[in-house]
Structures are given as structure tokens and as C-alpha cells.
Amino acid sequence: MAARLDPFDLFDIRSLLTDEERMVQDTVARFTDERVLPIIGDCFDQARFPTELIPEMASMGLLGATLPEEYGCAGMNAVSYGLICQELERGDSGLRSFASVQSSLCMYPIYAYGSEEHKRQYLPAMARGEVIGCFGLTEPHGGSDPANMKTTAKKDGGDWVINGAKMWITNGNLAHIAIVWAQTEEGIQGFIVPTDTPGFKAQEVHKKMSLRASVTSGLFFDDVRIPDANRLPNVKGLKGPLGCLTQARYGITWGPIGAAIACFGEALEYSKERILFNRPLAANQAVQLKLAEMARQITSAQLLSLQLGRLKDAGKMQPTQVSLAKWNNCRMAIDIARTCRDILGGAGITTEHSAIRHALNLESVITYEGTETVHQLVVGREVTGINAF
Known part of the structure; x- marks a missing residue:
């Protein structure tokens, strides 16, 4: 056999x-x-x-x-x-x-x-983990439209003076430096801003129901003065921050696979051990269909991300391919987390099990660095040649 x-x-x-x-x-x-x-x-x-x-x-x-x-x-x-x-x-x-x-x-x-x-x-x-960074792009009003940036950096002699605000910033209150993107007279530019600079303030976001084991902050800039030496000299325009996001989104195509595997493994073991109506929960066709569907979705996501990684290592990866994988794999993972919570029944609503925690976290993961809708439209633009944004 x-x-x-x-x-x-x-x-x-x-x-x-x-x-x-x-x-x-x-x-x-x-x-x-x-x-x-x-x-x-x-x-x-x-x-x-x-x-x-x-x-x-x-x-x-x-x-x-x-x-x-x-x-x-x-x-x-x-x-x-x-x-x-x-x-x-x-x-x-x-x-x-x-x-x-x-x-x-x-x-x-x-x-x-x-x-x-x-x-x-x-x-x-x-x-070495001695200097922690955060990434200041998203603004309170901006969301999926980073070009509508209100934060400004104005030249003043040999310095730049930054004013504005950023929102939903991971690591904000942990960070020693912030990579801040701001509008200048020459377009959007990036700056390295030490978080102990006068006029800089990070305020942690509380009352979160998602990514609770993560630091999320708002960043505020009130005449934050930094030298020109802190400007990132080798990029101008949105291609700078968008290039960073492509790198991060690539990793995000892989991450939700791990969350899905955690939930699937938990539900699989529970369904084999939980006895209802004198037989294991896993002996029911309805449960097996759900488990099989989860295995199918995880396998598809694994193959998608592995090929994406091989393309990236070969220097052939395109942003649309990242969008397709981020869309597919985040949707896969959040659907699996919710299904696993259902299989666990009442026990699934506590953090003694992982399904509800992953489901809540994935509400953020499916939203940040390009919502599902944004990535769908990126793929739609690629296959039709028409920009629907």
C-alpha cells in the first residue's frame, strides 16, 4: 500500500x-x-x-x-x-x-x-534587533489611496520640516526609527526619522479586536526637523513606498498559509477526538467535506506561493502576481479559520484554541497592504488592460 x-x-x-x-x-x-x-x-x-x-x-x-x-x-x-x-x-x-x-x-x-x-x-x-523600525505611509483619511497624501516635508536650509499624521502603523510605539513618506515640492520622498526627534509622537491604538499581540500606532509630526542626510536619496514618487509594499505583500502570501495550517490541524484533531452520537465528529460526511475542502485550499495556496517565490528568486516576479497570491491566500486562510471555529463549536470562541484568534487577526491581514478589492482590481486591470480604479 x-x-x-x-x-x-x-x-x-x-x-x-x-x-x-x-x-x-x-x-x-x-x-x-x-x-x-x-x-x-x-x-x-x-x-x-x-x-x-x-x-x-x-x-x-x-x-x-x-x-x-x-x-x-x-x-x-x-x-x-x-x-x-x-x-x-x-x-x-x-x-x-x-x-x-x-x-x-x-x-x-x-x-x-x-x-x-x-x-x-x-x-x-x-x-540584531537593536534598532526597531516602523513604516509611515497610511494616513487617517487615505486608506487605499496613498497618492492622496497630506503629510508634507518642506526644505528649510539644510533640513527638512515634516508635518502631518500616519495611522495603523505596526511597531509604532516600539520603533527607534520611522521610515516616513511625505509630499515634497519634488514629489513623494522617504525619510529616516528617529522617534526621539522633537515634535514626533507615537500613540498606541487600543480596543483592538484583531492583531492584539501586535503594537499598532498613530504617528504625529509637528514641525519635525531632520537633516537632509536622513532623506532616502535614491527614489522619488510613489514607486518608493509601493516597491516596499510589494516586498511585504510577497511575505504576506506565505504567512496566512501558516495560520490556515494551525486552524486546520486543530480542527482535524478535535474532530477525531470529539464523540457525538456515538462516533467521532470526523466520521460525518459534512465534516469530512469541510476538512477536505480546507486541505484543497491549503495545497493550492502552497503551490501558488512556492512558484511566486521561485519567480522572485529568478528576478521575474511581477506585482500583479503578488496581488493574485495575496488575494487568494488571505481569502483561503480567513475562510478556513472561520470554518474551523465552527467545527470546534462553543470551544472555538476561546483563545484556548487558535481558530478565533487567527480569524480575528486575518481580518487585518486581508485588509492591510492592499484590501481584497484592490488586489482583485489589480488582477482585473492586468487581464483586461482597462484601469477600473
């Missing part, structure tokens, strides 16, 4: 990974199992980000993982970074969000758009 398939890897996708990629996945999976899962339910309940895990994440090379070793980073490939995101989000979306923001939205723009001095000054310390 053929060997029984792994329910979490029905198409043996692990066999398509290199030895190094498997080692990265196993290392982060062990970290999630041993260090994240024992505490993350309480962190969610308490609305606390587990800052004590940052040094361990840094020591494993998870911060700025794909950036070159010459800047103190791990120099991993894109697939390895995707697997990092998947295993971290199997723990909690908040932990993956922290790594995404630090790596793709803060370290990446310094590497891609900053000066050599910026790279040498910040990247090694950020890789």
Missing part, C-alpha cells in the same frame, strides 16, 4: 525545497512550537506584543533575512523568507507582522533607496 499522505502537505511540496530551505523552515517551526505557542494566547488576551522574543528572532537571522551578509543580514533566498513568514504566522499574525515590517518595510527601503552610509549605520543594528 502507498504511504499515507501528510494532511498538511498533500502534494509533497516539501520535496521541492532545497536542504537549506527545509532547514530554515524546521528552525522557525521549532521556535514557533517551543517559544511562541505556549504564550501567544495569553499575549492576545492581554493585548501584549512579546518583545522578549525579538532577540531570539534576530539571532536566527529572521530580521532582514534576504538582505546581503555584508550588512549583517542572513542573505537567504525569497523562498526561505516565505517559509519564515509561514511558520511565524502559524504562531500569530502579529509576530509575522513585526518581522514583515522590520524586514520588508524598513530594512528593505534603507537597502534599496538609502545611501551607503544609511546601510552601514542601520542595517546591522536592525538585523
